[in-house]
Ligand SMILES: Nc1ncnc2c1ncn2[C@@H]1O[C@H](COP(=O)(O)OP(=O)(O)OP(=O)(O)O)[C@@H](O)[C@H]1O
């Protein structure tokens with residue numbers, strides 16, 4: 234499966250990361266054995282910090298149909314993002330629709346996390362379907378994605394990188410993965426305070442307007458990103474795509490990254506009124522999502538009901 238990196242790739246900052254990709258990236262070869270137990274198969278993805286490969290348990294390898302797992306690997310750095318992600322999965326282990334974790338460890342050069350293989354990522358599915366996912370199918374995915382976010386939020390975490398690459402589909406179930414940027418929004422039983430001046434964490438293409446504006450992310454931002462993701466799946470593109478490229482800031486010393494974020498944010502704000510044209514179910518959800526307050530519990534069930542009504546309308 235080809236892994237498509239978006240032109241507006243995830244910016245890894247915040248929690249466990251911090252070391253940047255300067256350490257050599259793990260590049261496992263097929264048939265290599267990791268941790269004395271896992272035999273490496275084909276590559277599933279390569280991110281800014283490592284790789285995800287298929288593996289089978291050596292104990293299971295003799296069986297006719299060995300269970301294929303997914304192993305995420307990351308260079309060993311002082312503050313491993315993967316260790317942080319492993320802790321998130323531990324915190325979320327009772328949540329349905331997240332990959333189960335089988336093993337985690339370290340070799341001399343890298344850290345690894347072995348998870349349930351949760352099927353095909355949405356970006357690959359979209360590509361396989363010719364670049365667009367039918368509206369009805371996207372709403373079915375959307376309903377399950379809302380449920381995943383609701384359950385993750387109920388455990389005190391926001392995901393902060395909602396995008397097609399981070400949802401996979403297996404046997405009709407939508408799974409949410411990649412908790413490398415997840416963050417607790419609860420502190421000592423209370424919601425974390427509203428803060429601004431934050432650097433953009435996540436993926437600019439799908440980031441909420443509050444995130445562009447530097448506001449601490451909360452539950453509302455995962456839902457705003459989800460609307461952008463659904464529009465992207467249905468239409469095959471978002472109006473602000475490509476704005477990350479080109480045009481350097483004119484004055485010297487300009488911060489090109491924030492310049493890019495500003496351009497995307499401006500286009501997002503301008504596109505808001507027409508973004509969901511012709512898709513009333515998504516339009517209703519988007520209007521509500523945009524009005525959510527920082528600490529507000531999103532009305533998840535209402536959003537699911539909107540999408541279900543959209544499905545019904547399309548079936549008529
Ligand atoms: N458990 C899994 N089952 C199947 N595929 C997976 C699994 N985990 C990850 N993948 C695939 O590997 C890709 C990269 O994984 P992940 O998003 O966790 O890595 P990442 O380095 O954080 O990526 P990025 O920086 O692009 O967000 C995913 O987009 C997905 O295609």
Ligand SMILES: [Mg+2]
Nearest residue numbers: 280398399411
């Ligand atoms: Mg990812």
